[in-house]
Every structure is written in structure tokens, then in C-alpha cells.
Amino acid sequence: MKSVTCKQLCKTYHQGEVEVIGLDHVDLEINEGGFVCLSAPSGGGKTTLLNAIGGLDTPDSGKIWLAGERIDTLGKGELANMRLHRIGFVFQAYNLIPVLTARENIEFVMEVQGVPADEREKRSTAILREVGLEGLGDRRPAQMSGGQQQRVAVARAIVSKPALVLADEPTANLDSHTAEQLMELFVELNEHHGTTFVIATHDQRVMRYAKRVIHMLDGKVVDDERRDVA
Amino acid sequence: MSNITFRLAWRNLWRRKRRTWLTVGAMVFSNIILVFLISMQLGMYAMMIENTLRAQTGHLQVQAPGYKDDLKMRQVVPDVIDLAAKLRSEIGSDEIAARASAFALVSSEERSYGLQISGVEPEFETRVSSLPGLVTEGRFLEDAMAEEIVIGSVLARNLRTGLGDELTIIGSGRDGSFAAAVVTVVGVFESGMPDMDRGFAEVPLGFFQDTFYMEGAGHSVVVMAPTLIQVGALGGRVESLLPAGEGLVVHNWDVLLPGLKQAIQADFVSAWFMYGILIILVAFSVLNTQLMSVLERTKEFGITMSLGVTPGRLGRLVLLESGLMGSLGLLLGIVFGGALVAWLGHTGFTYPGLEEMAGQFNLPGRIYPQFSAIGLLMGPMIVLLASVTASIYPAVRLHWLEPVAAMRAAE
Structure with a gap:
């Protein structure tokens, strides 16, 4: 079963008067349970592709399917609903809500999903333990290190067990040790829960963990490298 | 949320x-x-x-239907004093008084003026009206049958009359006949309302009924409620106590004084x-x-x-x-x-x-x-x-x- 299918995706941006090609006829298929890295230099189109797959941005042309459902034709509300229930996002800058505690950040998405309070608490406690933040649930982001914040962001992304996690440069602000711990967490989730990971990165440390690395340049897929990961 | x-x-x-x-x-x-x-x-x-309301209508009035819009002598509340007494007894309040009203010509030795004359129960009028307390010269009415009158200060000045002087009242009775009487000025009030001070006077209700051939009737029973908020509820209670078959109505103050x-x-x-x-x-x-x-x-x-x-x-x-x-x-x-x-x-x-x-x-x-x-x-x-x-x-x-x-x- 395909988790993600893209056909002939095109996207052009305008930066002032300059036209920038974000995606140039991208064709892509990612299987369920995949652990895929999108590798490209800055401006190569990896974030644009990630945004298109996540329904955050609409392509100028082309088609996108998630788990067999076409999403490029969905409206704003339907896309939001899809992101809420089926996709987890992890960002480079953690992007936690600063006035909420770690636990509240994790529970907020569940609350929007309509998960009852006692169930939310149970799940957030479990996920905090799973990401190694047991006992830190009452801290606000400002009271945590970068690595801890990223773990909260990961916990938020996966707490509802989405089929697909999209991560944009998740290790960019982390030291080597923390980045390694994070990637091991991703691998564990991928292997134990069957979660599909698509990670946009140019960090070689991250790519070491990938089963597949898709290289992009100027919005085009230039290489699709499948790897055997020990 | x-x-x-x-x-x-x-x-x-x-x-x-x-x-x-x-x-x-x-x-x-x-x-x-x-x-x-x-x-x-x-x-x-x-x-x-x-x-x-204290100076004029009270919170509520029991009247004959239509009297509010057309103050005809014939539109009466029968046995008005008894009705007022019954309401006082049933409701348990003294702030209820009977009244009658007529338009008449009042003359002193020198001048004559038209005015509205009201027959009131002296004992109970003090409980429903502020006018008795506004008497600045002389006193308010005391005896229900006395041939006395209390007039406004402007009227007193216009008539060039004062305490102890006699005035002649001429009007038409309930049955349309000629009504006339001589009364003694016992008090002069100053309400601060020019219309009232110029064209209003009060006489005892018993005397009024005799003079205007009212046969025990009057034109209204004035009821004061303890507070404005209670007026609605009290109106319903008064209505339930009215004698059946006489078609009397109860009006709230805002109907009586829409202005x-x-x-x-x-x-x-x-x-x-x-x-x-x-x-x-x-x-x-x-x-x-x-x-x-x-x-x-x-x-x-x-x-x-x-x-x-x-x-x-x-x-x-x-x-x-x-x-x-x-x-x-x-x-x-x-x-x-x-x-x-x-x-x-x-x-x-x-x-x-x-x-x-x-x-x-x-x-x-x-x-x-x-x-x-x-x-x-x-x-x-x-x-x-x-x-x-x-x-x-x-x-x-x-x-x-x-x-x-x-x-x-x-x-």
C-alpha cells in the first residue's frame, strides 16, 4: 500500500519579480512504513515537497494521494482535518506553543481531535515517557533545552499515532548526541508502530538512518537511492 | 471551549x-x-x-372603562368608598383611597376660573398623595363631609383669595343637573407644577358626592404599591378583588401617565x-x-x-x-x-x-x-x-x- 503518491507536481514561487521553481514535475511513491529522507541543498525543493504532501501548500499542477486518497483537490477544512488525524509534523524550530507546558502542548492536538480528558492524560503521560521526558511535563518550552523541546514536538506529532510523520530539518538545531537520540526515536517508532517518516534534511547524520534517500535539485528529483539499513 | x-x-x-x-x-x-x-x-x-405618581395618579387606579380617555362624569365606580375600604382590608394596605373628579367654575368675590376639582378621602389621601404634604398655608382637608377646599397657590393668587375666604363652585352633576356649592378655603398648596397650582383643587369626597349628585359613586380608587416593581403583581391582585359584573378596569401608572x-x-x-x-x-x-x-x-x-x-x-x-x-x-x-x-x-x-x-x-x-x-x-x-x-x-x-x-x- 502506498502511503504517498505524487504525480507531475509543479510549484512556482514569486520572490519579488523573480520566479522560483519549487517543484518541477515531481513523481514520487512512498510505501507505508517507509523511512525516507528528502535531501537537497537549500532551495532545492524539499520543504516545498513536504508542504505539498502535508496539504500545507497546494501545487500549481499535478496530483497527490495520501493512503490512496487524492488530497490536492481538498478544501481548506478537509485538509486541516486530514492533517489533524493522519499526519504528524515536526519542524526545525520545534514550534511549540510557548504559553503551554510540554504536556499541554501534546494534549492540545488531542483536545482538538476530541479525545476525552482522561484519555489525553493517559496518552500524554505514556508518550512523555516514551520520548524520555518523564517528569518534565509541567515545564514550559522556555524552561527546556532544544533537544527536550524537539522531543516534545515529536511527542506532539506522534501521540495520535498518525500514519505519516513529516519532519522538516528536525535535527538542524540539535547537537550531535541529541540528534542521534532523536533519530533513534524515529527509527523505533517506524519499526514498532509502522509509522511512515518523510524527513527533509541535508544532514548526513540523519540520512544514515534512512531506508531511502531522494535527492532533489532545483525542484526536480535527481536521484532515488534505496539503502539497506543495519 | x-x-x-x-x-x-x-x-x-x-x-x-x-x-x-x-x-x-x-x-x-x-x-x-x-x-x-x-x-x-x-x-x-x-x-x-x-x-x-404621588402627586397625581398613584401606581394603579380602578376606573370605569373608557374614563381614562374621556373624563365623563357618568363613567363612575359605584360605591367607591366601600370598594376602597374592601381593597384596603383584603390587600392589607392603607395606601388605597377613593377619588372623584369634575370640572367646575370656581369664583371668588372678584374673579372666576375653571379648574379640575377632586373629591378625596382626607384620611387616606395623605397615604397615597404627596399633595397634602405640600400645603404651605393653612391645613389639608380633615372632615369627609366638610364644605372645605384646598387650592393651588397660583389659583389663590389669581382669585385673589386666601385662607378663610369663601368660594363658589358651579358645575354639572353626574346626572347632568346643575351643581353648586360654597366652600371655605382651608389650605393652599404649592406643588411646583404650574398647571396643578393653577387649575386644581381638592374637596372632601363626601361633600363632592353630595354636591355633584354622585349617589355614592366616584371615578377612581387610587392604589400605591410598596415599590414600583410590585405594581404589576399588585394590579393583578386588585383586579381579582373587583366586584363582578361592573366591568371595572385597573390601569397601571404608565397607562395613566404615558407622557x-x-x-x-x-x-x-x-x-x-x-x-x-x-x-x-x-x-x-x-x-x-x-x-x-x-x-x-x-x-x-x-x-x-x-x-x-x-x-x-x-x-x-x-x-x-x-x-x-x-x-x-x-x-x-x-x-x-x-x-x-x-x-x-x-x-x-x-x-x-x-x-x-x-x-x-x-x-x-x-x-x-x-x-x-x-x-x-x-x-x-x-x-x-x-x-x-x-x-x-x-x-x-x-x-x-x-x-x-x-x-x-x-x-
């Missing part, structure tokens, strides 16, 4: 403490002013109503133009705060949207923030405004010139703001509503936000 969303809204308010307190401060200030002014208006209206109610309504509406300006200023302050707050959080909203939160939900969050801010303003405004009203409601207050002006209208020289739920809540509730309404625009703006563009926004 559920738990975390509520906490999020509340904490969002305190990201910029100074700005939030400034906005809440504007709300509190306007709420205190509104609570004070509305309570003062309500206090003045209650005083105006009470004084006017008074209209004047109060007009004053209230004109005051709300001023209040409206105040509320609009507060609403703009809230709009400014919330718009700034939304613009500052554009990136955060983009992130939240990327997690699957809809713009509609984010919009409701913004409205909730305004609602919380407004509620805080409401609470503090009511507490401080209420304390001010409670204090001034107890001590009263005045300003230069008020005493002289009020005295002319038989009003006390001090104003006592009315401590009431409506006075405390009306203004602040509207401010709260206006605050939330002012946030609709910042909330609606979120619908146009694109997650990717929003996430690129600078924090």
Missing part, C-alpha cells in the same frame, strides 16, 4: 501584560462610569416617577448616545489589542494550522481571549462601580444649583443612585458584548491565513 483551549486563551492575554492591563483598564473605567451613570439615571427616574414613561424613555435613549461613544472607544481599544496580538502570533497560528487546527477554531480562540478580557473588565467594573453606587446610594450627592432646580419640581435636593442588578449589569454587559464583537475582525482575518505563509512570518 475546553480546558486547554481556555488555559491557552487566558495565558495568551498575559503575554503582553501591560497592553492587556491598559485595555482592561479602559474597560474598567468605562464600566465604572456606565454603572454610575445608569444607576444615577435609574435613581432619578424612580424619584421622578414616585414624586409624579411620563415616554419622557423617561426619551431621556434614556439620548443618554445612550453618549454611552455609545464611550463603548465604541473601548471596542476600538479591544480591536487594536486583538489585532496586534493576532499579527504578532501569525507564525504561531500558522504552526497551529499545520497541526490541523482550523481557522474557525483559532478565530474562536481569539474571541474567547476578548471574552475573558471583557469579563475581567466587567467584574472589576461592577465591583468598583457597585461600591461607588452603594456608597452614593446611601449618602446621596448634590451639585451647585441642583437643590433649587429640584425644589421647583417637588424633588429632593440630593440624588441617590439606585443600586440594582440592571444598573450594575446593563452597561458592563454591553461593553463585554462590544469587546467580543470588536474581535470578530481579527478572528475572521485568520480565515485568510495560509499555513505556509504564516509560518514564514517573523515572530
